[in-house]
Amino acid sequence: MAVRTLEKQEWHGYFDRISRGLLGKRAEIEVASLELGDQIEAEWAPLLGITYDQKDDVLEIALDGLDHLIPKPRQVFVDEGWGGLASFEVVDHAGVRHIVQLREPLMLPPPSSAK
Numbered sequence: 001m002a003v004r005t006l007e008k009q010e011w012h013g014y015f016d017r018i019s020r021g022l023l024g025k026r027a028e029i030e031v032a033s034l035e036l037g038d039q040i041e042a043e044w045a046p047l048l049g050i051t052y053d054q055k056d057d058v059l060e061i062a063l064d065g066l067d068h069l070i071p072k073p074r075q076v077f078v079d080e081g082w083g084g085l086a087s088f089e090v091v092d093h094a095g096v097r098h099i100v101q102l103r104e105p106l107m108l109p110p111p112s113s114a115k
Contacts, residue, residue: 025105
């Protein structure tokens with residue numbers, strides 16, 4: 001895995017491009033700060049998309065049942081491996097860290113029709 005910092009001018013294009021390949025993955029969002037401690041915002045919910053709105057300076061992570069908004073992000077770190085984006089971290093204007101981990105959904109067999 002290789003962790004790298006994305007420059008701000010890359011955010012919009014990167015998340016628009018990478019988001020298409022992430023549909024259907026599961027995401028866990030952890031929010032960490034000195035004031036809050038570590039809080040799990042979402043636990044392995046289906047990911048619908050990620051986008052950065054340059055005009056409003058907001059990064060949006062859309063999950064099934066939750067839109068996680070990060071206003072005024074200051075830094076973005078991405079962890080990419082051979083299978084693509086594995087996780088990323090966003091530090092907002094207040095120093096709060098938003099850590100997003102990604103994984104493939106479990107492929108379970110269909111339920112049996114036992115009588």
